[in-house]
Amino acid sequence: MADSGNATDPSWGQRLKGWIDTLLVIDVFVVIAGALWFGVAVLCHSRGVEGPLDLFQRLWEPLFTPAIGLLMGSAILSGVLGWALNWWRRRGPR
Template sequence: MKDMISRTISWILVVDLGLVLAAFAWFMAAVVGRSMNLNLGLDLWYSLWNPLILPAISVLMAGAIASGVMGWIGRKFGSDPTP
């Protein structure tokens, strides 16, 4: 059960990382496009910042911190077999 939950959380974090990287690539392309007077959706990106992108970054950071803490606790109390 613990293994299945761990794999599910890892899968969600991988998908979330993909979303964050795609948002970053879109932002970079839109900024370059704006400097060349091309509309590549920078205003739309800004409108999605609070409801979508910022929570995705927050979930990714919280998941990374939680994973690190769980690994540390597992090693500290000897329940994690990886060194």
Template sequence: MKEQLLRWLNQILMLDVFLVLLSFFWFAIALVGRSVGIPLGLELWYSLWEPVFTPAIGVLMAGAIVSGLINQIYKRLTSN
């Protein structure tokens, strides 16, 4: 059960990492586009910041903490 939970959690975290990286690259490209006068979706990115990207970053941080805690608890239980 523990292995299945960790596998599921790691799968979600992997997808979330790609979402966060994609949003960062989109933001960087949109900023460059804005500086040269080409609209590349910065306004759309701003509108998606609160409902999509902020929770994705929160899930990534919480998932990393939970994954680490589960591994530490499992190590302590198996060492005894």
């Protein structure tokens, strides 16, 4: 018997939140990997190996800048939404 109204099925909002959370986790790892790559590239550059730093510089605009922006934007949005929800709960029903 298939019950489409099963209480354990996630709503579309919960599924959307799950996808957004997954995207943000991937984004955090991209930013961390980029920071590590940059550190290694600088060390390589100091030893005369230019390839890693050149590749990092080519990927800076199309990959790392949007990833850092998404991370910062989501942190700000999370803070604002958390503040608004707390304010709304304290206000209570009137």
